[in-house]
Amino acid sequence: MNPTNPQDIFKQEAQELLAQLETTLLDLDNDPGDMSLIDAAFRALHTIKGSGSMFGFDAAAAFTHHVETAFDQVRQGKAAPNRDLITVALRARDQMRLLIERPEEADPAAEEALLASLHQSLQPIAANASPSSREQTWRINMRLPRDVMANGTNPLLLLDELRSLGSATVTPLTDEIPVLQEFDPAACYLSWDIVLKTDKPREAIEDVFIFVRDEMQLEITPFESGAAQTPDPGAAPETEGLPEKTGAVLAGKVHETPKQEARQPQPAAASASVRVTAERLDELMDRVGELVITQSRLKQIAASSSDQQVRAVAEEIERLALELRDTTMGIRMVPIGSLFGRFRRVVHDLSRDLGKQVNLTMEGEETELDKTVIEQLNDPLVHLIRNSIDHGIEGPDERAAAGKAPAGQITLSARHAGTEVHITIADDGRGLNRERIRQRAIERGLITADASISDAELFQVVFLPGFSTVSEVTNLSGRGVGMDVVKRTIEALRGKIELSSMPNLGAKVTLRLPLTLAIIDGLLVRIGQARYVLPLSAVEECVELPPCDSALPGQCSFLNIRGELVPFLRLRELFAARTPPDRYQKVVVVAAGDMKAGLVVDQVIGNHQTVIKSLSKLHSGIEMFSGATILGDGAVALILDIPHLVEFGQAAEETMRDAA
Numbered sequence: 001m002n003p004t005n006p007q008d009i010f011k012q013e014a015q016e017l018l019a020q021l022e023t024t025l026l027d028l029d030n031d032p033g034d035m036s037l038i039d040a041a042f043r044a045l046h047t048i049k050g051s052g053s054m055f056g057f058d059a060a061a062a063f064t065h066h067v068e069t070a071f072d073q074v075r076q077g078k079a080a081p082n083r084d085l086i087t088v089a090l091r092a093r094d095q096m097r098l099l100i101e102r103p104e105e106a107d108p109a110a111e112e113a114l115l116a117s118l119h120q121s122l123q124p125i126a127a128n129a130s131p132s133s134r135e136q137t138w139r140i141n142m143r144l145p146r147d148v149m150a151n152g153t154n155p156l157l158l159l160d161e162l163r164s165l166g167s168a169t170v171t172p173l174t175d176e177i178p179v180l181q182e183f184d185p186a187a188c189y190l191s192w193d194i195v196l197k198t199d200k201p202r203e204a205i206e207d208v209f210i211f212v213r214d215e216m217q218l219e220i221t222p223f224e225s226g227a228a229q230t231p232d233p234g235a236a237p238e239t240e241g242l243p244e245k246t247g248a249v250l251a252g253k254v255h256e257t258p259k260q261e262a263r264q265p266q267p268a269a270a271s272a273s274v275r276v277t278a279e280r281l282d283e284l285m286d287r288v289g290e291l292v293i294t295q296s297r298l299k300q301i302a303a304s305s306s307d308q309q310v311r312a313v314a315e316e317i318e319r320l321a322l323e324l325r326d327t328t329m330g331i332r333m334v335p336i337g338s339l340f341g342r343f344r345r346v347v348h349d350l351s352r353d354l355g356k357q358v359n360l361t362m363e364g365e366e367t368e369l370d371k372t373v374i375e376q377l378n379d380p381l382v383h384l385i386r387n388s389i390d391h392g393i394e395g396p397d398e399r400a401a402a403g404k405a406p407a408g409q410i411t412l413s414a415r416h417a418g419t420e421v422h423i424t425i426a427d428d429g430r431g432l433n434r435e436r437i438r439q440r441a442i443e444r445g446l447i448t449a450d451a452s453i454s455d456a457e458l459f460q461v462v463f464l465p466g467f468s469t470v471s472e473v474t475n476l477s478g479r480g481v482g483m484d485v486v487k488r489t490i491e492a493l494r495g496k497i498e499l500s501s502m503p504n505l506g507a508k509v510t511l512r513l514p515l516t517l518a519i520i521d522g523l524l525v526r527i528g529q530a531r532y533v534l535p536l537s538a539v540e541e542c543v544e545l546p547p548c549d550s551a552l553p554g555q556c557s558f559l560n561i562r563g564e565l566v567p568f569l570r571l572r573e574l575f576a577a578r579t580p581p582d583r584y585q586k587v588v589v590v591a592a593g594d595m596k597a598g599l600v601v602d603q604v605i606g607n608h609q610t611v612i613k614s615l616s617k618l619h620s621g622i623e624m625f626s627g628a629t630i631l632g633d634g635a636v637a638l639i640l641d642i643p644h645l646v647e648f649g650q651a652a653e654e655t656m657r658d659a660a
Helices: 006-030 035-054 058-075 083-101 108-126 155-163 202-208 244-250 278-303 308-332 343-354 371-375 378-392 396-401 434-443 455-463 483-492 642-659
Strands: 136-143 166-173 191-198 217-222 333-335 358-363 368-370 408-417 420-427 496-502 506-514 519-527 530-535 539-544 556-561 564-570 586-592 595-601 603-611 625-630 636-640
Touching (some): 006 083, 035 058, 035 083, 035 202, 058 083, 083 343, 191 202, 278 603, 308 333, 308 603, 378 506, 434 455, 455 496, 483 496, 530 603, 586 642
Antiparallel strands (some): 136 191, 166 191, 333 368, 408 420, 496 506, 519 603
């Protein structure tokens, strides 16, 4: 997409407006009588129609005009909002998106049927509507900013829209047109005086100028009944009731009236944000990553140099690289609420199609996550929510028999947990059928009939390709396709997926995702002759391993840290280091969620800005590492997967306790 193409810019803005419209309509579905939401929906439709017409999307603008008209009738009290109107408006919103993004795929017959449904949703109310409002005459004086045409606004379209409200007499005012030598063909020097007779309210007139209201000068005043006659084009225009300067202009006395400072166009407010393509952000992040690697190399060179100036410059570059890294990372981080908001429509449509009452609750919408991660989470979350509604939430009769509320509940939440973000999808439905899953797993040869496995291990089989416990195939489920794709997508993001359930209390899916896929602060350690990186945000503290513990056999022991027993792992044994251990080994205490574990290393080297590089597919099965990085001397260091190691340590602790 070319950001300099006006049509591409409109498409980007239309996506935001359509998302805003969908959110407003879903809010309106819960409270159809909220007129502020009606106004918000009307403004979004009005903006889409006006911008679409301006940038050549005539089909989208024409279709949107019909939907806008329907909401305008609601605003004027000629029709009352109802859920049928909102349902049709949501379908119309999808049609607008199709007409903007892929107009060649639009079906005229489907569009006509949709407009018929829209008209039908208003018809029963419009038949009993109150009589139309009394006509009123307004005098409108408008002066647009000089750069209005350069910014893409056509004044003639504004005048045409005013004429569509009623009978309008338009008089152009030419008092600010300069001499030819000073004339700028891209500037707007005209202003207009309009006498408009309409039955529409004042708000409808103001909505015409919704795009340029903040930058223009606009006066809308009731026109006195004595002056309501339409001016004779051949006669001198009337000046009574006009501002002083306007009257002087119409009387041909521009030179006698000084220019009023208040009538000068005001400069447009500076934009608070700049739209940048995602590709440029990714490219910037790549460059920052290479800069961080080069800075690490410079740091090593400076450390071996006796030149104080070289060391000072290296320290300054390190500080600047760190600030640049944090700034760039901040640009990439976006609130996860931008993703969560999309699923309200999914729940709304599915609950209607399946005849179930489902409420969606969202928590932790302010939690920030790397935009690259968020972009890839939409499809997995849609599938998990569909599964919860289709398989988990019971129908009204079944819920009543179980003593539950008629409406099912789905909770979508996000929270930070160290270097991870945990996203949870929980429902209060019937839960997973453990026996059916076990039986299907035995039938497929995934487990033996006498196997003793935990629920967490058993539930993981639902993520295998083709696995399904549903006997009847529907348009939503039953083919065993989807859950394996969800798991592959999450693992490709260096995340993990967990599934838990309680009979008749519901199921919960937890996605554990890395906070970012780019650069992290790391702690560089040495084990044998190899160096490894631990994510610094997961590190609690570093202590020295007591000599009495360094000789204990096995992979796990316990360390008493201020009265708390913390299991620790000897990474030398896990990684099969062949060199003799250092005399004074260190224990790095790390945490993942509520669990802690100690990792025994030979040496703690220090902090390291870590540019994460993904492992190849050949190494994707190595669970103890989440990636790799390049050190300042060009060597490769593996990044330890802290959650996996903590789980390993906790499992070893439970095994030792069971044995004891």
